[in-house]
Amino acid sequence: MMGTQDIIDTLAGIEPGSTLDAIRARRLQARENAQKSYLALFEPIDAGDFSLAERAAVAAFVTGLHGASPVAAFYRDKLAATAEGAPLLDAINAEIERGRTSGPYGAYPAGPLSIENKAGLIYRVSPERKPVLGARLVAALEHAHLLVFHPRDAASADMKALLAAGWSATGIVTFSQLVAFLSFQVRVVSGLRTLAAASA
Amino acid sequence: MSTVNPPVVFTQDELGWVSWIDPLPEAELTERHYAGLVDRARAKSEYFRLLVRDPEVLEARTKTDKDIFYNVADGLPRAERELAAAATSRYNGCIYCASVHARFASTYSKRRDDVQRLLDEGIKADLGERWNAVVKASVALAATPIAFGPDNIAELRRAGLDDAEIVDVVNGASFFNWANRLMLSLGEPSK
Numbered sequence: 001m002m003g004t005q006d007i008i009d010t011l012a013g014i015e016p017g018s019t020l021d022a023i024r025a026r027r028l029q030a031r032e033n034a035q036k037s038y039l040a041l042f043e044p045i046d047a048g049d050f051s052l053a054e055r056a057a058v059a060a061f062v063t064g065l066h067g068a069s070p071v072a073a074f075y076r077d078k079l080a081a082t083a084e085g086a087p088l089l090d091a092i093n094a095e096i097e098r099g100r101t102s103g104p105y106g107a108y109p110a111g112p113l114s115i116e117n118k119a120g121l122i123y124r125v126s127p128e129r130k131p132v133l134g135a136r137l138v139a140a141l142e143h144a145h146l147l148v149f150h151p152r153d154a155a156s157a158d159m160k161a162l163l164a165a166g167w168s169a170t171g172i173v174t175f176s177q178l179v180a181f182l183s184f185q186v187r188v189v190s191g192l193r194t195l196a197a198a199s200a
Numbered sequence: 201m202s203t204v205n206p207p208v209v210f211t212q213d214e215l216g217w218v219s220w221i222d223p224l225p226e227a228e229l230t231e232r233h234y235a236g237l238v239d240r241a242r243a244k245s246e247y248f249r250l251l252v253r254d255p256e257v258l259e260a261r262t263k264t265d266k267d268i269f270y271n272v273a274d275g276l277p278r279a280e281r282e283l284a285a286a287a288t289s290r291y292n293g294c295i296y297c298a299s300v301h302a303r304f305a306s307t308y309s310k311r312r313d314d315v316q317r318l319l320d321e322g323i324k325a326d327l328g329e330r331w332n333a334v335v336k337a338s339v340a341l342a343a344t345p346i347a348f349g350p351d352n353i354a355e356l357r358r359a360g361l362d363d364a365e366i367v368d369v370v371n372g373a374s375f376f377n378w379a380n381r382l383m384l385s386l387g388e389p390s391k
Contacts, residue, residue, distance in 0.1 A: 030267035036260035067345040103344040111208030152293030154385035156220040169221045170253040184378035191370030198353040
């Protein structure tokens with residue numbers, strides 16, 4: 001099951017034998033398990049609660065919201081290569097454009113931190129694209145946008161919205177892990193690319 | 201269902217965490233789940249019994265986490281990895297994650313008052329050149345779109361970090377963009 005290509009190395013352009021290759025090798029367990037995380041999310045043993053096409057669609061949306069990058073291109077290509085995902089590509093691209101903003105923003109529990117509350121976009125999928133995406137993905141994209149840009153606004157009602165749209169508790173856990181993992185992966189790749197460029 | 205008493209400030213106190221969806225009952229855990237928990241003692245935690253609904257992802261996530269923070273054979277001191285985690289959590293607004301990693305940063309640095317200023321004053325608190333560089337880099341990485349750039353690298357280098365230590369900052373700060381989103385969205389902290 002293990003792919004031979006390390007996905008972070010590939011996306012960050014890290015060549016075998018390079019300085020960054022040697023540095024990453026010092027955190028071998030982290031490197032191998034970032035890779036295992038990717039495989040567990042995108043080549044799972046059981047995709048019954050969260051289909052492969054849904055995973056690819058959410059990943060393309062989440063990484064696209066971070067702006068153009070090799071990571072966003074990778075997941076867009078992954079969606080295009082997924083049989084049931086490819087027809088969603090135009091809708092996902094259009095929703096990325098509608099959802100782009102700057103984070104993190106959001107509100108704190110009422111109290112001394114309220115002065116730090118920052119308003120921002122409360123994203124909702126365009127009504128015209130709801131039929132092609134379907135209720136599960138509409139709910140997923142709306143929740144993914146919250147996780148990407150204003151996670152401190154999350155509330156128990158958001159879990160109820162996902163459950164009502166047909167997500168199981170296990171599906172919600174995997175979906176949340178996928179969005180959160182991509183938030184990690186896109187940053188590691190960006191950080192490593194920036195460091196490599198600063199050392200060239 | 202326990203009564204939730206949410207904290208309204210950032211704190212180094214120990215907090216609880218209450219899930220918004222059902223964790224797996226301890227009695228239903230199989231060996232596949234225990235492999236996902238990595239540490240069997242984590243079966244007592246509501247948070248981990250929730251995440252163990254997907255054991256393969258939890259196992260890989262946990263092992264990534266442990267190496268980024270606990271592997272101190274070389275690279276950035278543990279205190280500054282924890283500082284990166286605390287600063288990321290402060291900026292994203294995760295009161296629970298900030299409490300845990302602020303405590304660790306205090307323990308390993310012996311600079312509890314400086315850590316508390318990060319929590320009280322926020323990411324602009326002046327903590328000295330080296331800590332300021334770590335906090336600023338973590339915050340730039342946490343922004344969406346990502347704002348981390350060559351200036352952050354130059355600042356970290358001026359503060360005395362070598363490239364391996366900078367990768368530890370990148371890993372630690374990036375990892376908390378993973379952790380914060382789970383903690384903030386699947387449940388809430390309670391005093």
